[in-house]
Amino acid sequence: MSLLAIGSVAFDALETPYGKTDKIIGGAGTYISLSASYFKTPINLVAVVGEDFPQEYIELLQNKGVDTTGLQIKKGEKSFFWSGRYHNNMNSRDTLVTELNVLGTFDPIVPAEYQDCQYLMLGNLTPAVQKTVIDRLENRPKLIAMDTMNFWMDIAMDDLKTVLKMVDVLCINDEEARQLSGDYSLRTASKTIMAMGPKTLIIKKGEHGALLFQGDKMFFCPALPLEEVFDPTGAGDTFVGGFIGYLAKTDDISFENMKRAIVYGSAMASFCVEKFGTERLLDLSEEELTARVAEFKDLAGFDV
Amino acid sequence: MSLLAIGSVAFDALETPYGKTDKIIGGAGTYISLSASYFKTPINLVAVVGEDFPQEYIELLQNKGVDTTGLQIKKGEKSFFWSGRYHNNMNSRDTLVTELNVLGTFDPIVPAEYQDCQYLMLGNLTPAVQKTVIDRLENRPKLIAMDTMNFWMDIAMDDLKTVLKMVDVLCINDEEARQLSGDYSLRTASKTIMAMGPKTLIIKKGEHGALLFQGDKMFFCPALPLEEVFDPTGAGDTFVGGFIGYLAKTDDISFENMKRAIVYGSAMASFCVEKFGTERLLDLSEEELTARVAEFKDLAGFDV
Numbered sequence: 001m002s003l004l005a006i007g008s009v010a011f012d013a014l015e016t017p018y019g020k021t022d023k024i025i026g027g028a029g030t031y032i033s034l035s036a037s038y039f040k041t042p043i044n045l046v047a048v049v050g051e052d053f054p055q056e057y058i059e060l061l062q063n064k065g066v067d068t069t070g071l072q073i074k075k076g077e078k079s080f081f082w083s084g085r086y087h088n089n090m091n092s093r094d095t096l097v098t099e100l101n102v103l104g105t106f107d108p109i110v111p112a113e114y115q116d117c118q119y120l121m122l123g124n125l126t127p128a129v130q131k132t133v134i135d136r137l138e139n140r141p142k143l144i145a146m147d148t149m150n151f152w153m154d155i156a157m158d159d160l161k162t163v164l165k166m167v168d169v170l171c172i173n174d175e176e177a178r179q180l181s182g183d184y185s186l187r188t189a190s191k192t193i194m195a196m197g198p199k200t201l202i203i204k205k206g207e208h209g210a211l212l213f214q215g216d217k218m219f220f221c222p223a224l225p226l227e228e229v230f231d232p233t234g235a236g237d238t239f240v241g242g243f244i245g246y247l248a249k250t251d252d253i254s255f256e257n258m259k260r261a262i263v264y265g266s267a268m269a270s271f272c273v274e275k276f277g278t279e280r281l282l283d284l285s286e287e288e289l290t291a292r293v294a295e296f297k298d299l300a301g302f303d304v
Numbered sequence: 305m306s307l308l309a310i311g312s313v314a315f316d317a318l319e320t321p322y323g324k325t326d327k328i329i330g331g332a333g334t335y336i337s338l339s340a341s342y343f344k345t346p347i348n349l350v351a352v353v354g355e356d357f358p359q360e361y362i363e364l365l366q367n368k369g370v371d372t373t374g375l376q377i378k379k380g381e382k383s384f385f386w387s388g389r390y391h392n393n394m395n396s397r398d399t400l401v402t403e404l405n406v407l408g409t410f411d412p413i414v415p416a417e418y419q420d421c422q423y424l425m426l427g428n429l430t431p432a433v434q435k436t437v438i439d440r441l442e443n444r445p446k447l448i449a450m451d452t453m454n455f456w457m458d459i460a461m462d463d464l465k466t467v468l469k470m471v472d473v474l475c476i477n478d479e480e481a482r483q484l485s486g487d488y489s490l491r492t493a494s495k496t497i498m499a500m501g502p503k504t505l506i507i508k509k510g511e512h513g514a515l516l517f518q519g520d521k522m523f524f525c526p527a528l529p530l531e532e533v534f535d536p537t538g539a540g541d542t543f544v545g546g547f548i549g550y551l552a553k554t555d556d557i558s559f560e561n562m563k564r565a566i567v568y569g570s571a572m573a574s575f576c577v578e579k580f581g582t583e584r585l586l587d588l589s590e591e592e593l594t595a596r597v598a599e600f601k602d603l604a605g606f607d608v
Contacts, residue, residue, distance in 0.1 A: 089488055184393055187529040208512040211529065220603050222524040225491040225515065259606040293608055299524050300604050302563040304597055 001142070002116050003040050003248040005032045006108055006133050007123020007237070009047040009061075009071065010080035012277060013097070016231050017088055024277045025057045027080065028123035028147065031234035033066045034281040035241030035268045036121070038289060039249040041065025044114040046133065048102045050078040060282070069111045074102045090229045091206065110136045119248040122146035122167070123237060127159035134166050143253050145169035146198075147240055150176050164197040168253075171202040171240050186211060187218075200258065202243070204236055212262050214255050221262045222300055224270040224292070231276045235269045238281065242268035267292040305446065306420050307344050307552040309336045310412055310437050311427020311541070313351040313365075313375065314384035316581060317401070320535050321392055328581045329361045331384065332427035332451065335538035337370045338585040339545030339572045340425070342593060343553040345369025348418040350437065352406045354382040364586070373415045378406045394533045395510065414440045423552040426450035426471070427541060431463035438470050447557050449473035449548055450502075451541070454480050468501035472557075475506040475544050490515060491522075504562065506547070508540055516566050518559050525566045526604055528574040528596070535580045539573045542585065546572035571596040 012026030029047040036043050044067045049058075051073065058068055083097035108129055120141040122130040130146055144167040152160050153176065164170060170193065174186060180196075181189035190201050190213040203211040207229075209222040242265035243258075250257055267289060271280045316330030333351040340347050348371045353362075355377065362372055387401035412433050424445040426434040434450055448471040456464050457480065468474060474497065482488055485496035494505050494517035507515040511533075513526040546569035547562075554561055571593060575584045 185529070185531050185533070187531045190529075205512065208509065209524075209526070218529065218603055219606070220513075220526040220529075221606070222513070222526065225489070225494075225522065225524075227489050227492045229489070256607070260608050263606055263608055297606075297608060299522055300606070302523070302525070302567055302601075302604070303560070304564050304567055304601060 001040075001118035001248050001251045002044065003036060003119045003121070003244065004044045004046065004110075004114055004117040004141070005029060005036065005121040005123060005241070005244070006046040006130070007032050007121075007125060008080050008103060009045070009049050009053070010082060010103075012233060013081075013083040014231055014233055014276060015085040016090065016276075017086070018230050019276070021276055023081065025060065026082065026233065026277060028125075028237040030061070030278060031237035031272070031281070032121055032123050032241035032244070033061060034064055034278055035238040035265075035272070036245030036248070037064040037066060038268065038284060039242065039245030039264070042067040043245075044070060044117070046070035046108050046110060046114070048072040048074060048106045049080075050074050050102045051076055053079045064282070070109065070114055072109065077102045084233070086232065090232050108133050108136070115139070118142045118251070119244055120144045121240065121244040122163075124149050127152055127156050127163045131159070131163045131166065134163070143168050143247060145171060145240065145244055147171045147237070148176070150179055153179050161196060167198050169200040169202065170198040171204065171243070173204045173206065173236070177201075177203045202240075202262070204239065206232075206235075210239065210262055210266060212258060214258070217255050219255075219259045219262065221259075221266045221296070223266060224295060224299060226270065226273065229273045232273050233277060235272050238272040239265040239269040241265070263293060263296050267296060305422035305552050305555045306348065307340060307423045307425070307548065308348045308350065308414075308418055308421040308445070309333060309340065309425040309427060309545070309548070310350040310434070311336050311425075311429060312384050312407060313349075313353050313357070314386060314407075316537060317385070317387040318535055318537055318580060319389040319400075320394065320580075321390070322534050323580070325580055327385065329364065330386065330537065330581060332429075332541040334365070334582060335541035335576070335585070336425055336427050336545035336548070337365060338368055338582055339542040339569075339576070340549030340552070341368040341370060342572065342588060343546065343549030343568070346371040347549075348374060348421070350374040350412050350414060350418070352376040352378060352410045353384075354378050354406045355380060357383045368586070374413065374418055376413065381406045388537070390536065394536050412437045412440070419443075422446045422555070423548055424448045425544065425548040426467075428453050431456055431460050431467045435463070435467045435470065438467070447472050447551060449475060449544065451475045451544055452480070454483055457483050465500060471502050473504040473506065474502040475508065475547070477508045477510065477540070481505075481507045506544075506566070508543060510536075510539075514543065514566055514570060516562060518562070521559050523559075523563045523566065525563075525570045525600070527570060528599060528603060530574065530577065533577045536577050537581060539576050542576040543569040543573040545569070567597060567600050571600060
């Protein structure tokens, strides 16, 4: 079923204990699309870049099955740029540079050929932009999932709450769930947040895995313990990209199938962190993905 | 099969955001024994208390099937006492008082009737005392599991490394695994630590669950997300008590059965934190335990 994703397409410059990169392709929209492309193509992408964005990066997306009709290229402007340095434990990072550039005035235009949208993934952007995309779709998608972050809770909580009422699935991390709900217990927080709108809540816990909540149902998927985490950038977006891609491919939004989607998303994220930036998402084979999902089954499976 | 446990039997005074207690029964040996008693009795306990330790607490243990022949009562001396205050998030705590008392000179005498020991659980104590118990057993148990803590890594690392060579299963938390191995990645740490002696390693991650490693095999059991954690005291000891109790009951030390033992240990720990101190471990029903284990199965189970 048709899949529409919005999110930043940008430059990242990364520094981890393993090395550093110049400006490379990054952004939530990029990671979501690349990850989802292993399950379902085309991915219809709505995003914006500046004139400085290399044609080769656009072709990189196209080669993975991303439809870039909705990718606006702003003449005379610069692409969104983020630079960060990870600490030794990879769990915390310093933002060195954030240049909003084209993202500051992003008007998300939905091309006519994207209107038939069954699965909508709203990557992390200002809540107002996320809402605009929903408003511009003539028919409501079968499933709307959104990602967001603490920054919007700090400066645009009212807008965020408006969008929350319009979506089916919210995906945030544990600290964001606590901030949004005011509850420390994630189980209590899940109830508070689901009462704000989304019937399904995913709480990402990084190296500790991810929780899925829907009504009274709960599911937990561990993160795969890895010997080396090379670069955590984009892991959360890759996770949610795999989640929505798997749902769009299988066209089944039951809780049982969402559990599978969480496992596939976790598998994709486990690949993402093995190399710098998007590198590992460019050359994955189906065999590698199947084997990785089997590792998750071994890791979490027991028989009592 | 016969189960021998050593560990502190002590007074705790606890303060959590939910309230505070006077001196109540606590200690690793207490939590291990009470938890294991749901699987296998008698638990042969080797421990020491002072003259101040109430007879009613000893009877409390006896009523749960704990054999207290090996519980030394030191005339004119005082029991080990620990007092702590938990912070709002329950993940960190301040130690207010530690009075070693009888534990400072503890000589772990193993009664003759405890010699037929198949499963030995060495609760957290000085490594030298743990070693003495192993040395005093005429025949090596089928399985020796030990718990320890960062404190002994700081002040008695050589002794600790000696004991590590003698045991089958080590159970520590994630920070302790990092300290002991010098590795940040828990997967890498597991290899480093297993090379020190124990063929099986359990890494407890508190609210984030527990990992089991053996050779190249890995298993992860989540913690059950709870609406309220009332008092985390003893959760780790309760976990390992359930683990060893389940193994002793089933007398099967295969990796597959250790996975089940981890799930049962996690279920016991999830009960422990629901009330102050040992309270919740005193009145559990078999039906409650079975239902709780089913919750873990729902939480972690998926079909891909």
